[in-house]
Amino acid sequence: MTVLVALPAIVGAVLLLVGRRADRAAPTIALAASAGTLGLAVVAAVTRPSLTFPLFEGLPGGLAVDGLSAVLVVTVAAVTLAVLGFAAGDMPASSRFFGLMLLFAAAMLVTVTATDLAVLLVGWEIMGALSYALIGYRWRDAGGVRAATTAFLTTRAGDLGLYFAAGCALAGTGSFALDGLAAAPAPWRDLVAGGIVLAALGKSAQLPFSFWLSRAMAGPSAVSALLHSATMVAAGAYLVLRVQPLLAATGWAATLVAWAGALTALLLGFVALAQRDLKQLLAASTCAQLGFMVLAAGTAAVAGGVAHLAAHAAVKSLLFLGAGTWLTVLGTRDLAALRGAARRLPLVGVTFGVGALALAGVPPLSLWLTKDVILGATGSWPLAGVTLAATVLAAAYSAKALIAVWRGEARPGSASRSGRGGGIGPGVPFVALAAGAAGLGVVVVPPLNEVWARTVGAPAARPHVVELVGTGVLAVVVLGVGVLVARRPPKVRFAAFAVDWLFLERAVERGIVRPVLALARGLAWFDDHVVQRAVVGAAAFSRGAASGALAVEKPVDAAVQGLGEGARRLGALARYPQTGKVHTYFAQAVVGFLVLAVVLVLVR
């Protein structure tokens, strides 16, 4: 268990610490470590290890591989290996890049094997910070750094929900354990669910957090391929699938999650369709596809959701690797400029085609099957309608991407920029991922679906034949319409609303960022001009009081001095009778007695 997480983490950390001296060996080392991790992941999936260690007082931390985690660790390790294999050819050999990628994968492994909220949060947030480092990998580019900042801050805003959930879990159950959350008494159960849902929606770029994923496209393609498939965004979907019993226990959280997922699938489907940039299209489609998984968590279709997650990981990493190859070779990701790109690099073109068809939900590819399981569990008509519409949109945006790269002849003008072959040399990652993209759907088909359900610990589900045929036909029809439309492209002007990702970022900028900055500046002004002024004023007042006191003090001083002078004179006077002669003392005593006698007589 420890080794599974420690291998990529330690190798990644060592690569980062050694720095540039390890640049040349970094890709090889990283690939070896990643292959080792995949091996360990498979072993862990079979042996199901677990580990408990003391973390806080009375609150141990834990890592364990159960069925759900087993699927995730294998998916994460496999996709990481494929992406690193691509990056070895696509990226310059850099120990910083490969070290960060390995650490990133390790953080995801921690996230999906954590048995309690504290350890989960550790992996979760480290992954967020590493996504910052990876999106802003080209740090000289201010735009990339800003995009990384947006990504980290947006996801961290969601992460606050996990902190909140952990505190409420402590209050409700006296522990952070994930499997005890559903048993927490109200209202703690509801607060925990709310916090977790917030964090998951943020991480998975669901509405209203979707915009950060658009900005994240500023990072290298290999980063996008890993971030959009088996890690980062997948963590959010994984979390809601993991705590599905808790969501169901509250009732409202399950409904909320289902609708958030379905609406994201629908609206971001529109956004994807409206994009003119291949990576942006894929990014929006990631949000939309994750919407299906989140929806599955809300409708208790856990088996289907996890299957969709695994299959989508293969599909989306494959598509990003294709887009990244063309970006490297052709220097563009503009859909119009990519005309015929698939024909220039047939291996990339064909595998990208398989991925895009799978994304479209074309039979018999994976997402066709897994999505249908989710669709079949929606229950209510409105939800099913929205989901079905989202399915149609998925076919449409996939068709747009597919047609864009396959249509027309390769333009000789857009010559290759560099001699490096964009990582197609081995080609293995593409083929392996394409096989996954095509075939992973079998896990929801009988008789495998029983095994799968037992593995992920959820009731078995299978797609219904009628629906399968229906959505299959639908996908093919949409694809056909797409081809027809592409022949004579109509002058469709998509609403800026959809092109610009529903104006979400602008809304956050105007609604949250600017007011907070204005408040900060206002408070800084207040601090300098009111609080500090008050202190200075108090000091000035005490100085004034001091000089006032001085004014009072002089007469007092004079009075005291006068008093002293008087006392001195009295003393001199008192000394005067002390002559040392007995007869004068005697005379004084007589006078004294006389006075005493007179006083006594008078008082009486």
Added chain:
Amino acid sequence: MLSLVIFLPLAAALVLLAVRRIGDRAAVPVWIAVAAVDLALVLVLWARYDGAGLAHETRLRWIPSVGAGYHVGVDGLSLPLLAMSAVLFLCCAVYSLRSTPRPRACAALFLALQTVCLGLFAALDLLLFFVFFDLSIVGMYFVIAGWGHGERARSALQFFLYTFFGSLVLLLGFLGLYLGSAPRTFDIVDLTHDPPLTGSPGVAALVLLAVGVGLAVKTPIVPFHTWLPPAHTDAPAAGSAILAGVLLKMGTYGFARIAMPLLPDAWRRYAWVIIVLGVVSVLYGALVALAQRNLKRLVAYTSVSHMGYIVLALGVAGLAGDAAAHRLAVTGAVTQMVSHGLVTGALFLLCGVLYDRAGSYDLDRFGGLARAAPAFAVLTALAAFASLGLPGLSGFIAEFQIFAGTLGGGAPVPGALALLGVLITAALFLHVLQRTVLGAPGPLTARVTDLTRSERTAVTPLLALSVLIGLAPRWLLDTIEPASTALINALAP
């Protein structure tokens, strides 16, 4: 042994001043050697600490007529702070190896200040505590006035007058504690066993007010914080590191060592006031920091925010609620004291590097430093992420326990509000990274050369310790947790 740890630096300082043959060139090496030996001795103390109650106690008659003695000792509350202080002083010594004006006087002053700081964290007598508390102000005054820059005289004077005022109010509170005790004593241990003023809540409230204001100025808690930014801005880097890393902890340590166990009833009654002050400090400090253009002022305001978490956690401990959650909060608070000392110490030393090279802290005039100063960039990024509470670094271990303890210990709304501070802090530190080490170069970028060996050697251990606590916190928590339990028990009605 403990007294040796405390007074060794002072003795070295006197030797440095008296023996003129130790020239300027040897002064800093001597300082480093003494600080290293002192750190080693602290670690020996820690290693020999058996994990429960007070240890290494010394109790001598000092002013028996008023029941004040020389009473020192350590427990899980003070040991981590002693060690953190010793580490930070050593790192500051290493940092000062290159180009410190008047090195003999500087070394002597810092060594004397080290005695004062260690003495305060070991003091178990109110008068002794107060003496060290006051001397720390005097020492820091000379550090700022003598080795600072900019408007150093003015800032130093403001620092001195403000915090000295605070210490006088604190003395008033201590006198109240003394007069309320029977038999009359200044001994903290005796007073903890038999808290004074239990029968007169009105007087206890006034005494808590005095002690609280005195410590709030030092911590500092909003609105008593305005001495901090100018003091930091004009202090030398090592002085800032000590001021933020060690001196601020005197305030929060005072709450945990004196205010809470000696005035448990009043603390419980006014816990909500403390909590509100803590939350306000967290949010106000973070927001004002967000608006700063001067890097050092920015870090100073984040200190206000980070101290706010500690105040919040200590306030929560006074609520009625789950004792386990309260222990978690207090453990988090002590961890935060250690973590903040290490991380903010590192941040201020790194600020000092910028000022040393470019003579400016202006965020708008840097950028792209990662190219010419990669080591600076890496350490700054690490310190920034540690300060914003990223898991894997010490700040998370502290803040997670504070949040979980606060939310689970009866204060969900303040806990949720304080959570926003984490996000604002993240925003401001990412902004700092964007403006200094990343992006396109600014007008002053060309002047910044990478860290020298002594600078790297000074900053790296601080952040390495932060990583160590972040990844494997048990060695630290094992020491703190029994002390948290004792504190919660002392606070129980």
